[in-house]
Amino acid sequence: MVNVIKHARPPGGIVRTSSRMLADRLIAEIDAVLNRQVNAILHHPDFQAMEARWLGLDLLVREAGRSAEVKIKLISASWKELARSMERATDFDQSHLFELVYNREFGMPGGEPFGLLVGDYDLSPATIDGSDTVSTLARLSTVAAAAFCPFIAGASPQAIGLETFRELNRVSDFSWLQQDKMRLRWNSLRGNDDTRFLGLVAPRVLMRPPHKPFWRKRNDGFPFREHLSESGETLLWGNSAFAFAAIILRTFIDSGWFADMRGVTQDEIDGGMLAPWQLPGLDIGVESEGLSAQPPVEVKLTRSQELQLSDLGIVPVATTYLSSSAIFNANQSLHAPGHYSSETARQNARLAAMLQYVLCASRFSHYLKVIMRDNIGQLSTANVIQRRLEDWLSGYTLGNDDADVSLRSRYPLRSAGIHVTEIPGKPGAFSCTVRLQPHFQLDDISTSFHLVAETSGAAAMGATAGQTEPKRIVA
CATH class of the missing domain: 3.30.1300 (Pantoate--beta-alanine Ligase; Chain: A,domain 2)
Known part of the structure; x- marks a missing residue:
């Protein structure tokens, strides 16, 4: 800012421009500096993570606000803190989470059982901040099963052996994951019955569309233009577990039940479809606003890719034809169903x-x-x-x-x-x-x-x- 003002004064010997033109130039240069500063703040990884987290919570609060029967409680705990708490406990029922979820509610006369736990974490077999993710998930699943309270979180690309979900288009066979020696403990975890109470959701969803450039309705009149990279990394991607939880809340509020939360009825917004006012699409900008809106998902999955992710224990965020809405067509838990000789038994185990x-x-x-x-x-x-x-x-x-x-x-x-x-x-x-x-x-x-x-x-x-x-x- 000081640099802009210092160079704004015309040098001696040069005819001065009008004060109005000088002021306009100063304002334009100040706006440019402020644009760079605001963009730097908005796109910093820490700020993006915080904004996405609060917008995800806002999504749940707005949905829960439709019914007095839904209550939301918050626990501030990093994955490292949660893992340390689970590891230090001599058994799962000695952990702090078990005390909060089971002893104080489900196991307490007059207590109100938790129906769902949502974690803003991106999980995979890899260690996070030095913590053993597989061991922590195993104990989490036991707590969730004991309290009959499923735990859902996000899945990182490493959960299916990729660096980014954009690599899905280059991989057609994931059978090698079953023989990968680095994933033996992960595959063993999926065989545990308690992992039916674990859900990992992917890919990420767009928590908000980019700010409208030079929007005249701004109260402060600031001509801000959000910088968008070609790769899309500067967009505000967030944990899709929030989107899945919003579907669960809506289904419960509308029917008091959870069975009808996949797919969608023609010309309706129900089942597993997210409404545009829940997660707006990404408008890439044409003459008619909204005409070019794209679904708010990091990757548009094919039907085959949806099935592959489900088989790997991931809840896939999908899209529908000629629609800018995200949808859940499947909601498989992390649990890998057992192998049976009968096809009926195999299908029943999957369901x-x-x-x-x-x-x-x-x-x-x-x-x-x-x-x-x-x-x-x-x-x-x-x-x-x-x-x-x-x-x-x-x-x-x-x-x-x-x-x-x-x-x-x-x-x-x-x-x-x-x-x-x-x-x-x-x-x-x-x-x-x-x-x-x-x-x-x-x-x-x-x-x-x-x-x-x-x-x-x-x-x-x-x-x-x-x-x-x-x-x-x-x-």
Whole structure:
């Protein structure tokens, strides 16, 4: 700024220009300096990360604002801090995260179970800040499974063996990742049943379009033009886990359920499609504003690439034909389904590893916990408990496949069953298995879930009663 003013005064002997022209030139040069300074700030990696994070949070808050039933709580913790906390704990249930998510909410009478954890991290098998990512994810998955609260975050290109997602067009076969010795622990992690509660989303999404150049509606009148590099790296890319979480919130607010959160209905904004007011497209600029808008995604995936990413345990952010909206057509968890001789069994295992169905089963598990918690200390037998839970489940079950969408939303289960038995050698303790089959089946194979739990009830007056402890989901 000082340099501009110093050279603004014309040298001696030269006819002075008018004061108006001099002032205009000074203002133009000052604006140019300010443009360079503001661009340097906006495009600094640290500032971009902060802006993208807050815009991602804003996306969730705006969506959650439509319902009083949704609450958002924030935890400020870097991946290094989170990993250190998990590593220092003697077991997963001794970690600080378990204390926050399980002990203080899910396991506490009167507590409100968390339904989803969203982490603004880009994860892969590689170490981050010296922390063991695979080990941390393994413990995170155990905490998420215990609390029936899926954890979603972003996936870096290294998660599928690439440097950038733009390299997808040069790679057609990812089978080598299964034999890569550097990924043995990662592949082993994916075989763990608890990783059904982990979701990694990619590629990145555009958190905001570039600022309009020389926009006359600015209150300050500053003629700012945001610098855009040819590679697109100066655009504000952010974690796509926020976009996926926004879809989950919208689905829950609209229906109270999670099954209908993939794909889209023709001429509608529903399912897995993000609305333009959630994530606006990138307008590359033609005569008619919006005519050239591109989807807010880092890479436009083909259908084949979507399937490849899903097979690798990544939730792909896709696009639709002749649309500037992003969409989720699949939501596979990090879990790699087991190998079965039957094609039906293989497809069922794949569906059971989808996050939308894990969310559905988790929702019922939360209610199961609360119902059984209210029965602590009462005189009960296995048959009495079973009848109570059967009556409860019947209120959410509708066997009519021809029912309309609104009716299926009110009765989200096509079928349900429950079996309660006494645990030998543990007076007053019961084993509970719940089978749930959701209505919204967008695939050719029909799947169901089994919740296995152990519960204690007072077998005799004065007996000590425990709490319901859902153990696992079995497809």
